[in-house]
Structure formats: structure tokens, C-alpha cells
Amino acid sequence: MAADFSALGVKPWLVTSLAAMAIKRPTPIQAACIPEILKGKNCIGGSRTGSGKTVAFAVPILQMWAQDPFGVFALVLTPTRELALQLAEQFTALGAPQNLKLCLVIGGVDMRTQALALAQRPHVIIATPGRLADHIRSSGEDTIAGLRRVRVVVLDEADRLLDEGFAEELVECLSVVPDQYGDTKARRPARQTLLFTATVTESVRALKEGEGRAKEKGGREVFVSEIDTDSLAIPPSLHQTYLFKSSTVHLPFLHTLLSTPLNSKKSTIIFTNRKATAQILTHTLKSLGHRVTPLHSSLSQRERIDSLGRFRAGAARILIATDVASRGLDIPEVEMVINFDVPRDPDDYIHRIGRTARAGKKGESVTFVDENTVQLILAIEERVGRKMEAYVEEEGVSLEGRVVREELKKVSEAKRVAMLNIEQGRDEKGRKKAGKRRLEVADGGERKKLR
Missing domain, CATH: 3.40.50.300 (P-loop containing nucleotide triphosphate hydrolases)
Known part of the structure; x- marks a missing residue:
């Protein structure tokens, strides 16, 4: 295992950012995945919870982005708001020296504010599938246009995202990003796909086979790393x-x-x-x-x-x-x-x-x-x-x-x-909602009178 991040090919500015977060030596999953992702390979990383999987994909994404910091570079999908917020904190801290622009797309936040932020072409978008799917359906092309040229897509907690409960929303999200084969005529390369999980389920294993077949059709090479998964989790x-x-x-x-x-x-x-x-x-x-x-x-x-x-x-x-x-x-x-x-x-x-x-x-x-x-x-x-x-x-x-x-x-x-x-x-909550609806109805009536 590499003694430090520099030995993995990580740039000095990122090594400094990591040190500021008290992260000085790579964990096994980081040592295995960072060099392969930097080579442009798709990656399926399985490692137990608490092993540093976020850094394993955030560091190479930020290093590749910093070489060409234009438009939406990466889309990170994760199953819960709390995980999205935590990912946003880590990306923001690591990317601060390069003025990273990040957009968080989660439920419980005003959609109009999010749509405006998406339209500004942030460098990294971190989203829950349900809220991003809402924007794709309803917010218009100006909002989602930046997603069509995304270079890297991450599925964090991939086993959960590949469950049936997320299937429809995940398909909707992936429908607007470049596919895994690329388009030579349009000079659009295949997207780089990174999947990370603590438990490698049958759905993740099935995706391994699918990604392998994608390479035969012009997609990227797939790197797979399983460290301390299953019972060792x-x-x-x-x-x-x-x-x-x-x-x-x-x-x-x-x-x-x-x-x-x-x-x-x-x-x-x-x-x-x-x-x-x-x-x-x-x-x-x-x-x-x-x-x-x-x-x-x-x-x-x-x-x-x-x-x-x-x-x-x-x-x-x-x-x-x-x-x-x-x-x-x-x-x-x-x-x-x-x-x-x-x-x-x-x-x-x-x-x-x-x-x-x-x-x-x-x-x-x-x-x-x-x-x-x-x-x-x-x-x-x-x-x-x-x-x-x-x-x-x-x-x-x-x-x-x-x-x-x-x-x-x-x-x-x-x-x-x-x-x-x-x-x-x-x-009490029901009474407040009913009162709010009455005010909205009354407000609507007053507007009609003014027309």
C-alpha cells in the first residue's frame, strides 16, 4: 500500500487539502481505486463502512476536473439527503483551493433556487435521485443542459440505488447524461462510471458483467476492487x-x-x-x-x-x-x-x-x-x-x-x-395547513378581482 497520496499520483494541492482534513495516508480502498480512476477506468469499489470510500472517488474527480474546470464535470448520486450533505461538505473542503462550484440537489429545499443553481453550470452536482428526476421532468432544458456533457457519474451506496425502489428515478437521471459507450460522431467520449458500496449485492455483480460488455462496444475498461466486504464488513x-x-x-x-x-x-x-x-x-x-x-x-x-x-x-x-x-x-x-x-x-x-x-x-x-x-x-x-x-x-x-x-x-x-x-x-399541523390553504384561496380570489 502507498505510504502517502503523492505516491498514488495525487497533485500537491489535493495532498494539502487532505492533510488539512487530517487525512495523511490512504486507506486500502483509496490506494486501490485512486490511480485506476485517474487512468480513466470505470470503477466498482466495495469496502466496509468507514473505510474512506468518499475520498477514493472525490480526489481523482477533483484532480481530473482541475485540469479542465469548465461546465458540469461530475454527477454524484446518493440515496439520502444526509449522505448528500456529507458528500457536499467533503467535496467543498477538498476543492476549495481551486474554487470549486458545487450544487446540492435534494428534497426539502426550494426547487426554483436549485433550478437557478443548476442553470449556472456548477462543476459538481450532488443529488438524490428523486429530486434530480423532478428537475429533469419539470425544470426545462436550460436547467439540465449542463448534465448532457457530464464526464463522470458516481453511484454512492450503489447497492441501495440499484434497488427497485430507486429504479425509475435512477433511469430518469441517467437518461440525460452521456452513455457508457460514447459517440464518436459527436466527439463525445463515454462517461466514466464509478460505483461504491459497502455490500456487493447481486445487482452490483450484474452491473460488473454489464460494464465488462460495454468495453467491447467502445466503453471504458472496468476496474473492480473488493476490500473487506460481505461478512468482513x-x-x-x-x-x-x-x-x-x-x-x-x-x-x-x-x-x-x-x-x-x-x-x-x-x-x-x-x-x-x-x-x-x-x-x-x-x-x-x-x-x-x-x-x-x-x-x-x-x-x-x-x-x-x-x-x-x-x-x-x-x-x-x-x-x-x-x-x-x-x-x-x-x-x-x-x-x-x-x-x-x-x-x-x-x-x-x-x-x-x-x-x-x-x-x-x-x-x-x-x-x-x-x-x-x-x-x-x-x-x-x-x-x-x-x-x-x-x-x-x-x-x-x-x-x-x-x-x-x-x-x-x-x-x-x-x-x-x-x-x-x-x-x-x-x-395542530393539520390546522396550520388548512389555514394556509384558506389564505392561498383567498389570495387567489383577490388576484382575480385585480385583473
Whole structure:
């Protein structure tokens, strides 16, 4: 492995930018992919979460762009707003010495503002597929014209983007960029395609074969690097445990688990399968004295950014999230991950627990299990190649005893109040929306009178 980035062919200005971000030596995925991408090859990079995949594609993209900084050079697609924001931060920091112009295209932000930014031909566009597809359908040719000459397309978290849920939007996004074969008559080269993922799924493997056939038709050569994927995606420093209890008492046990002497100060992410569950946990645990903050799709973009910022800064000790927080987010100090709900897809489990035990640090995961989710646990264990251990209580602490004696009634009451507050909040939001609609209708009537 290269001792530093200079040995990989990275220009001095980028080496300086990396050093300013405390990145001085390349990780294995960076050492493998950066030189090959700089040679113009397509790349499929598989490496476990936290291994530095963003730098592996951002550095060569910025180096190639700086040689000809004109028009839209790269399009980066990623599945969630939070990942898009994080990618934007890293690209901006690395590209600052060369005055990189970046455009972020995500939901929850005014489309007109985004359309104006796209029309200005930024150098790099980072987008979620749904919002970019909206612009392609409705914002006009002036907005999307720059995409037609994109040189590099990146699919970050490629296994997720290639799921059926993104299929229609992904096809729409790729329909406006150069294809993978190029056009010799129009002197338009084949686009360079970079796919990065922590878990190499069947859909990614199928794409490997397709990209290989593309070369035969005039496309680019394909470089493939798989480092620490599949079962090795789980760091050896991560201790995986489960807590088997009836689902009716999971919440009291969660509160008690978070309050034990060893856990009461740990930075923790709690994952749920549904945003409704995340809302109930947030309100209940907050009323029980825990410093919690939520992250799910029912929140506005500003609320999501603020919530993640509070957790990163330590203002909130516990982040309660759906799977929008399970992939790629760089939160270095997470000490424990709790699966309040067992994920239905074993790969989602890998991504969730990958939020802890990063960069060689120790971490712990606790998964709540009941009689209805045992089969899901067995599927997860088969996928990761390791058995979970039963959660061992701290010396002198009986979770069962505390729940039965002290916490059951208190938590039940807190949950009841939480559900009432959530319902009242929904009613208030509904009244505000209805009032806003009435104002819009009235405003429309006044405009007609003035015509």
C-alpha cells in the first residue's frame, strides 16, 4: 500500500487539502481505486463502512476536473439527503483551493433556487435521485443542459440505488447524461462510471458483467476492487449482542438499558423500522430524562440537519433514527447501536451497526428480539458469518428486576403521554395547513378581482 497520496499520483494541492482534513495516508480502498480512476477506468469499489470510500472517488474527480474546470464535470448520486450533505461538505473542503462550484440537489429545499443553481453550470452536482428526476421532468432544458456533457457519474451506496425502489428515478437521471459507450460522431467520449458500496449485492455483480460488455462496444475498461466486504464488513472490535424479551416490554427494557452505569454516558444510536416508532421513542425517552434527538423522513430538512448537528456536537447523547441514518454518515464517536426493531434485510443490519466501532475503535450493538423475530436474527447471523451473544448484564444490575420493580409503570405512563402529544401535534399541523390553504384561496380570489 502507498505510504502517502503523492505516491498514488495525487497533485500537491489535493495532498494539502487532505492533510488539512487530517487525512495523511490512504486507506486500502483509496490506494486501490485512486490511480485506476485517474487512468480513466470505470470503477466498482466495495469496502466496509468507514473505510474512506468518499475520498477514493472525490480526489481523482477533483484532480481530473482541475485540469479542465469548465461546465458540469461530475454527477454524484446518493440515496439520502444526509449522505448528500456529507458528500457536499467533503467535496467543498477538498476543492476549495481551486474554487470549486458545487450544487446540492435534494428534497426539502426550494426547487426554483436549485433550478437557478443548476442553470449556472456548477462543476459538481450532488443529488438524490428523486429530486434530480423532478428537475429533469419539470425544470426545462436550460436547467439540465449542463448534465448532457457530464464526464463522470458516481453511484454512492450503489447497492441501495440499484434497488427497485430507486429504479425509475435512477433511469430518469441517467437518461440525460452521456452513455457508457460514447459517440464518436459527436466527439463525445463515454462517461466514466464509478460505483461504491459497502455490500456487493447481486445487482452490483450484474452491473460488473454489464460494464465488462460495454468495453467491447467502445466503453471504458472496468476496474473492480473488493476490500473487506460481505461478512468482513463488521469490524472485529464490534461486540454484537441480543436481548430476548416480549415485545410488550421492549420500551421499559430500553429505558433501563440506557440508564445503567456503564451505558448512561455512551453516545448511542437507536434504530427503528418505522418513523412512527421513532417518534414514540423520542417523546417517551425525552420525558424520562434522556437527551435524545430524532432523525427520520417526517422531519423538515432544517430539522434533520439540526438534529444530526446536535448529536454530532454531543448536545444530544442519543439519536433515534430510521434507516436514513444507517448508511455512510460520518459520526465518529458512536459507542453503542441499539436495534429496537430487527431490520428485515440483513444488509440493513450491517449498515446500522457499522455506525459504531469505526477506525479500529471498540463498539457494541444490542438487538431487541422477541418470538416473532427469531428467524430474522438467524438470517442476519448467516449473512454476517458470526453469532450474536446474549446480552450480559453489568455486575450488580438486574434489568429484569429494575423493570418489574421500578420502571414498568413509569415508562407506560410516559408512553401514554407521548402518544397524546404526538396526536396533538398532528392536529395542530393539520390546522396550520388548512389555514394556509384558506389564505392561498383567498389570495387567489383577490388576484382575480385585480385583473
